[in-house]
Amino acid sequence: WNIMSKYFKAYIVIGLLLFPFTILAQFNNNTSSPYSRYGLGELHSYSFGRSTAMGGASIASRYETQINLANPASYTAIDSLGFMFEFGIDGKSSRFKNDIGSVNQSDINFQYFAMSFQFSNAFGTSLGLVPFTDVGYNVRVEENIENTGDVITTYYGAGTVSNAYFGLAFEPWKFVSLGANLNYYFGMLNRNAEVVFLGASDFYNVQQYKSLRVSDFSLDFGAQFTIPLNKNNELILGAVFERNPKYNAKYSDITQKNISSGSGIDQDTLYYAEEKDGTIEFPYMYGGGVSFVTKNKLEINADFYHQDWGDAKFLGEKSKFLTDLNKFAVGAEWIPDKFSIRNYYKRIAYRVGFNHEQSYLVFNGQQINQFGISFGVGLPVYRSKSTVNIAAEFGRKGTTENNLVLENYARINLMVNLYDLWFIQRRFD
Helix, strand or coil: CCHHHHHHHHHHHHHHHHHHHHHHHCCCCCCCCHHHHCCCCEECCCCCHHHHHHCCCCCCCCCCCCCCCCCHHHHHHCCCCEEEEEEEEEEEEEEEECCCCEEEEEEEEEEEEEEEEECCCCEEEEEEEEEEEEEEEEEEEEEEECCCEEEEEEEEEEEEEEEEEEEEEEEEECCEEEEEEEEEEEEEEEEEEEEEECCCCCEEEEEEEEEEEEEEEEEEEEEEEEEECCCCEEEEEEEEEECCCEEEEEEEEEEEEEEEECCEEEEEEEEEEEEEEEEEECCCEEEEEEEEEECCCEEEEEEEEEECHHHCEECCECCCCECCEEEEEEEEEECCCCCCCCCHHHHCEEEEEEEEEEEEEEECCEEEEEEEEEEEEEEECCCCCCEEEEEEEEEEEECCHHHCCEEEEEEEEEEEEEEEECCCCCCCC
């Protein structure tokens, strides 16, 4: 193949695969948390695939059969003839509890897809579609108001913002890799409320429908520095950064009153704003990580990640429910004998990790924290570098103090990484 032909064929395959997943992403929703009512909803982890079972720690990770979205500088780690396609499915079961009672919820959905390959020994690329945030909640509040009677308020919402990204990395010097992602965020978040006055002589309610549609581009950057310690061991330092981007958005807000009596239904629009232009100003983001690697045997990662959500602006205003996000993650992978011929179990990658997140939500001075432990395996495919990754995570988010909600959750992920050698010129047929 000549150089133009091989990349042309690659992008045809990429385009055909990207289109159906792009449509699917608009209907992807993987949360039932009442906390998704605030801010942009429930934010997804910045890592996936192999590192999911390692607590998500992956900013400094460089692995030839891994697509590492946490740091675009990692795209040069893949072999120059390698091509990877990866997708994942996520299932989550949660138990939400407060001072009044508890409820169970389960969600399962497509999680992401991505692919990666190199242009040359110095340039690597990746592109894919990953969820950024989900909204999905239904909360019912019953109360008795003096001189009014029983009132039922229902808050409900749904929606997803997805990220279609294209990343490029290069190695200007040996042991140094720099990269960047061009991100396209798109999707719609709907937040609605209905107030029903049961004590009125006639049926009387107020309904509010709010929507926020995001559609814009941004850039994030990463770097990795490899320090060889000896023949088999190395230390890798990683860093990521994103300057506070501003996204174009359109928002709608419709509030109406309905009165139902024996003579019919009287509907009155109290407020109407449809598809007005606005902006969302995201926070600064930065993170750092370190990875200790014994080649083909052991990898230990540690990450720190920060976002200034307290300075974020939604349609020109800061939210009183948002504060700065901090996340810490540690994880490890161990392979007994990667090249064992007789014992399959020795070729399996065994992984474990934990993470602690001070989330971007705060209520009456109480920040919502999350803690999770994870473990999993990487199952090698026979006579291939492809891998089936399975990860499980158990954790909790929130608290029952101050009338808040505690979520205990269990999550399982199935991720398939397909690896092949492309662009090989055959000498003999």
